[in-house]
Amino acid sequence: MITQISKDNISLFEHLIPGDLIEDLLIRIDTFGLGCLRRDLDGVFDGYGALVFVKEFDENGMVENIRIKWLYVDSNRRDDSIGCELITDLFWEFGNSDVPTMTVDVPAKEEYEDLGNFLSDWHFQFAPTYSLEFELELSALKDNKYFMSIKKDTEIKGAKSLAEADAGSLKAFLRELRKKCVKSGQYIDPMLTDYKYDYFDPKLSSVVIKNGSIEGALLVHVRPSGRLEIVVFDTLESNEQAYLAHLMYKSYQAALNSNIENGRIYHETYNEKGMNLIDNIFGTHEAPLVLRGIIENNRLGISTEQWEDMKEEYWKENPDLYEYLKNR
């Protein structure tokens, strides 16, 4: 049985979903979960599998892609039918919508081979690409040529901590940022429009303040897993790259001062341009190979009759097989 994962029933599925994604399900407006319930030995329904997906919105607020972020079946109860029940439920929603594509990224590693095969059975077309996610040990920055000079007490000009700005000016900044994203056709993170107070860590986030308003910001959110996630990573004008360096220094110094040197920083971009920017700051990085599976929604067209004709034609070409099956 499939159920939408909500605040009320998430406890049934907590053992199936990483803490960071549970947080997404509870906070973010673009993240949704489906859970599969089966009877336990004691006859009570329990969570056996979970699927988490993100609806990616375009600038007009229309969903342009559904991205599967997580598909997991309890390892003690592994059974293909649980994954099938979850994926068909999503297919039903996708097939009845105008969303053009549905995608899933599977790491190109041996341990994900079963998952890749399962999704291929459900007609995802896979092509290799590079992951657009960036993750780095904070401690590795100690040897980075840009960051090695930053110590706990180094004076950093230009950038301030978000704690020094008021919530109102942050909201105003996010509104401006959204406008800029719309103008340049960039992906709009829903946190820009659906900002929850205190979502960004005021100490680790850094801002450039001019005349009382925020002009540029690097906004950091601390994940339940301890990962430092850079959610919004931008300056108002792309030619003001100097801002960005100061913002990075300031946030790095804040991490040093908070003694979370063992943390990992994480950032997800939506195109290669974003990754090039990351490379410029951190030096080149290793982008893991992933297999991106895609299903397009505009492939509607074949009717039941056409499908029957195709089969009939096939039986005509293979009369022996048809006779054999008929007489079984």
Next chain:
Amino acid sequence: MSGTKINVTNDEEPTIEIESDIADPIQLLQEITQSSEVLNRYALFKDAAFEAFSYYEDEAIRNVDVLTRKIQTWDSETVKSVPADELEQTFLCLYDNIYILIQNVHPFWQVGMERLKLLKDYQDLYVEMLKVRGEL
């Protein structure tokens, strides 16, 4: 890309020889998957897959028919006395057979959507039956 050689031998799998250092694994993979040898071989598999699909489809349609008739014998009164395990297993078995029917065709071609509708209807019926039994 020069230096990459794809040999198709009489063995079951094509052998692929890589003569030079390959800088870009994506380019290599694309070159291999787009080579005519591999595409021809894939076409053979595709044919075999269709054969298997058609075989399973007939089998699955028969199973769906049997299970549907079983479920139809349960009404709002008799369903209360069906053992919980039997009820769940009957529906799960029915779903498994419908999955085969959906996988046979591209899921977003009309046939696939018709079969998804069939699946959804039975899933809803299962939930209704659980409600009648007072379990939901």
